[in-house]
Amino acid sequence: MTRAPLAETPSPNWTPDQPIVRIADVHKSFGTFEVLKGISFDVRKGEVVCIIGPSGSGKSTLIRCINALVPVTAGSIEVEGIDVTDPRLDKLALRRKVGMVFQQYNLFPHKTALQNVMMAPIHVLGQEKREVEARARALLAKVRLAGKENAYPGELSGGQQQRVAIARSLAMRPDVMLFDEVTAALDPETVKEVLVTIRELAEEGMTCMLVTHEMNFARDVADHIYFTDRGVIVEHGPPATFFASAQDERTRRFLSQVL
């Protein structure tokens, strides 16, 4: 795994021993509808965090707030000391640190798998093409797609596309990866290949935040699980205790439905 040395992107008020993501009392409303009603938690470097909960509980909104795709209404989010809610936020600086993978892959359909991975480092970071290409090939090999470099997204299966999307995100050398229900649109048989890729990433020490419906995977890979319902965190804890002895009635009902 190639990681950018931290010196490359210095953040003034942050040291690796502090939480890499700090979410403090985040509120978000769409019109009069309040989706997030005060969410707070920290994520430490190298930690793998899973956010679970019923549909419409605000999980995806929360994860989109972290890389400023959605502006928050109130509260604050910090990533490596960068204040995401600052109106003068340097979005490029933030998005170099935070990678994101979507439910619908969202690959660029007019570019090959390799080009998809290479585009952002060249266009956004202005890196040298030859170096980026070598890295992109390595990343595709890492997600087990060696040989598919020149395939267009339309020629790949859902699981393959999603792995290209992960490689595309990793090419920006992020410090935090966000996964927004990345297996929800996949065929059951291709879910596994994507989960294996994410697990390897987690084992290498990448800080990961996942919104997921794959409870077994969450139990397996997560360091900490947050259960959200109607815009608040109802309950959280390490998977062992969370799944074994949930306290809240809502959590228990949810778990009994999905497990």
Next chain:
Amino acid sequence: MSAPDSQGRRPGDLPVLLPFALPKDRAASRLRPAHLRLLAGLAVVAVPAWAQGGAAALSPLEVVIKWAPLLLTGFAFNVAISLMAMAIGTVAGIGLGLAMLAEGRILPRLAWCATQVFRNVPWLVLLFFVMFLVPFQITVFGLRVPLPDWVKATFGFSLPVMANVAEIVRGAVRSVPNTQWEAAESLAFTRRQTMWRIILPQCAKRMLPPWMNVYSLIAMATVQASIVGVTEMLTLTAQVHAAEGGRPELFAPLYGFALLCFFLYCYPIDRFTAALERRFETR
């Protein structure tokens, strides 16, 4: 279809990318009061000139009002030509379209060639073609039938209509799933019965919006008849301009008036076509 489809090509024929669909709404072209004002502004753009025109000369607006009845008669003639050309062209076009879909080798190819020629040659060239090569009278059963210029022009306009309608018919029939043909065949329908009783009724609805598109285009094209000497609105406009002393500042309001007439006629058709397309799409 937001394309200016004098080609009569349907979106179904086109390699549209799979994950996207062309949105059919034309929210952008919805009429707002501002647009009418803009057009009215065009029609009287030469108003400043009128101030210097002196007492004897009528103001541009007065000229337009004075001659409006004559000009509108001319416009009615344009509409009449367009309706007749559309009627002839539609009947001929359905025939040509079905010929393209017929079994056998020679007939479909000939029909295809005719369609391509009449679609791809400029309408004005077709108009010249008919005006110069069709005689001014024909003899039917010893009876001499005179063919005035406007009749020939109508015929000239019906040629591109025919080709475009033929293409619309062919495209619509092609868009009916093959399983419909198989189902009809298994019920012992003949090919002709299948076409007229099963396939065409299904595509009639689909053909309506592009057909109206063609009408709108032919209505706007009728002014080209003035180029080949048929007296219609544009010819009258030039004559009115001459009758008013050929003052240059009268050009803009007079041609602006013609623009306004066509706009008021074609715009509702355009909106209606778009509305139909939207309605058929949701089904």
Next chain:
Amino acid sequence: MIATIQAWFQQLYETTGFNFTIFYDPYDWDRYVAGLRMTLILGISTILASLVIGAVGALLQSGPSRVLRALVNGFVVVFRNTPPLVQIFFFYFGLGTLLPDIRSADGLRAPILNNVQWAIISLSLFAGAFNVEIFRSGIEAVPRTTVEAAEALGYTRFKAYRYVVLPLALRVCLPALNNNLINLLKTTTLAYAIAVPETLYAVKQIWSESQNVLEMMLVLLATYAVLVGVLVWIMHRWERALRIPGYGR
């Protein structure tokens, strides 16, 4: 070679009466070629200008200014629903006579814009109005989520447009664009009405003088069949070159 062709058509005339003057009379040939050249000038310049108008219009339509959006909408609605021939007359006679004259080098008064330039302007605006709609629908067809993915990778709005939205939008609207540009090429014949010496004009001059209407009509039909055919071929090549494997239907 040329002499052989000329002799052949001369003989064709003498034996059959088919009088293709342009193929043996250098004077008529020159007039025909000049007309063809003018048609090409009109066609190429209006195609390019209408593409620019369409792109700028579509950009303004998605822009923040309400006034500009309303203006572009008005432009599109008016130019799509009025006859292009009347538009040409309106511009050439209506606006052309209102503009002040300039003095040319030899001291004569000349209009600022001649008939060729007015034809190019009005035809470009006519086709441009259609292009605005075509481009806009193409841009709208690019899924919002694809743009979001670009944003998440750190693309600015401008760069996301340049590298993701526009390449995709172009592919979506290419078929409609093909139609419109082919239509535009055919519409250049309307410049005949303000005496622009394009192909139709030149051919009509030839047949009025040489009394060979039928022959020149055939030449005219063949000329436009070839011109349109070449444009169709170019556009289809372009469409094929841009086709994305796995996404074509």
